[in-house]
Amino acid sequence: MTLNIGWIGCGRHASQMLMPQLARNDLHIAAVCDLDDKAASRAAWQYGAEASYGYYRDLINHKGLDAIGMAVGPEVHHDAALAALASGLPVFIEKPPAKDLKATEEIAEASIRAGKPVIVGFMKRYSTGNRIARNIVKDTEFGPIMGLSGYYMNEPAYFAGKPDYTSFYLHHCVHYMDLLPWLAGSPFADLSVRVNVSTPGHILVHLGFECANGTIGSVAMGTTQSRGTPTESLTIMGDHKRVEIQNIIHVKYFRHPSFKADDAQATLSPDTDTLCWEPNFTAAANEDHKGYAALIADAAAAFRGEASAAPQIHDGVVAMASLERMTALIEQEFKKQKK
Known part of the structure; x- marks a missing residue:
């Protein structure tokens, strides 16, 4: 079954590493979004999208979407994921899922409320x-x-x-x-x-x-x-x-x-x-x-409600919690070294 996906972020990483894997897994890119009009238009032409947008809320409102994918900055990951989930759409987010643990937990809570999966791009598991x-x-x-x-x-x-x-x-x-x-x-x-x-x-x-x-x-x-x-x-x-x-x-x-x-x-x-x-x-x-193809394959399965081993937002919460523990320890080390 082919699903229509709206994609946010058409930079080099997204257009060269992630988006090529979508069609391999029956995910049709129906619409794309990027603040850079040229990047959005180029991606729309390259992947056969019927529309391109400059604002993620406009893309989420595009008719006929079954899922949202994104590879932008961590703050937009948070905001766009919440908007997509509020519209009843499952989400793929490239890592990091958000700028900090608190924002990642907000996505996890929204995922539970919506009853929709949020897949996080931890492709190292798939290398x-x-x-x-x-x-x-x-x-x-x-x-x-x-x-x-x-x-x-x-x-x-x-x-x-x-x-x-x-x-x-x-x-x-x-x-x-x-x-x-x-x-x-x-x-x-x-x-x-x-x-x-x-x-x-x-x-x-x-x-x-x-x-x-x-x-x-x-x-x-x-x-x-x-x-x-x-x-x-x-x-x-x-x-x-x-x-x-x-x-x-x-x-x-x-x-x-x-x-x-x-x-x-x-x-x-x-x-x-x-x-x-x-x-x-x-x-x-x-x-x-590198693992992107296998990661997207599992994400597509999760979007269809099939069995999937894809890392989900609760995995992102655990990783971000560990990251904040590590960065706090690093800051303590910096303070020791200044004394």
């Missing part, structure tokens, strides 16, 4: 490497997860005058506020931070954590690496087992192999030796290993 890893560690063969470590970096953000790291927290760190507990299978119970700033705008945060199920770990997040290099790495540690995910497209599953050097009959055992996976980028298949 192929991360999904492989999650399926491995969920299996009873892996056993309890003991630890989780890694890094998730970005290039420097530059500021005039006093730096404001809000965008870094909201658009970058929020991903791992969702991904790490999802991989561990348990929410954060305890958080700690260490912070290093080389020059204004160049920040490195080490987040330590313990999950409710006892999983411990640490992750480095910062604006101190070029995006021209691999910027993401995760290791999930079990007892004599571990899974490593490099740059979301290289997965290694280490088990408990025997030593090979003194065994003349040594071979590779499917039961104990390391398993490796990486995608074949020369294949003609239209795959999306």
